[in-house]
Amino acid sequence: MAKREFDDAIEELDERVVHIARTAKVVKGGRRFSFRALVVVGDNNGSVGIGVGKAREVPEAIRKASERARRSMKKIPLIGTTIPHEITARQSGAQVFLKPASPGTGVIAGGGVRAVVEAAGIRDILTKSQGSANILNVVKATMKGLTQMQxxxxxxQQRGVPLKRVQPFWSRHHD
Structure with a gap:
């Protein structure tokens, strides 16, 4: 029974294949091709993970990446439909800037960044990807930024101020 409940929980996850790359190894008889898949998995409720899988066949690479993404899932603090504060994260040459947005703004993001933030359940965010366009590094930088959220x-509590003082301005005016 517990196994079945676990399987049901897995089925609810949002799984996105972000990138598939074909790699070639030169051997005596020619080239041997294999595939690398980058997958993002999220529950649309503040948890997200990324995984990379490599195999001789595309479906196998995707399966491996998906499994790794599920194991690497991390919880991200959210305020409603956005993130709590601005953050900039770097991974190698890729730099990603994430900024909270008021409700109704939507996800303003490109490619790999969009896949990660949407899988995490973020519905309103402004992002800017700078530097390297390498999708693997962009996705890793986005994850790094999201996991560094406070x-x-x-x-x-640390500052000794009311919660309203540290929330974005649009969430303060409702009371």
């Missing part, structure tokens, strides 16, 4: 409740 929970607004913890920040308020």
């Amino acid at each position: 929970d607004p409740v913890e920040v308020a």
Whole structure:
């Protein structure tokens, strides 16, 4: 019974294949091709993970990447439909800037960044990807930025100020 509940939980995850690359190894008889897949998995509720899988066949590479992404899932603090604060993250030559946006803005992001933030359940965000366009590094930089997010409740406690002081301006005016 517990196994079945676990399987049901797996089925609810949002799985996106972000990139598939064909690689070639030169051997005596010619070239031997294999594939690398980059997969993003999220629950649309603040948890997201990325995985890379390599295999001789595309479906096998995707399966491996998906499995690794599920194992690497991390929880991200959210405020409603956006992130708590601005952050810039780097991975090799790729730099990604993430900025919270007011409700109704939507996801303003390109390719790999969009896949990660949408799988995490973020519906309103402004992003800018700079430097290298290498999709693997862009996705890793996005994950790095999201995992470095600080929970607004913890920040308020550390600073000794009310929660409203550390929240974005559009969430303060409702009361």
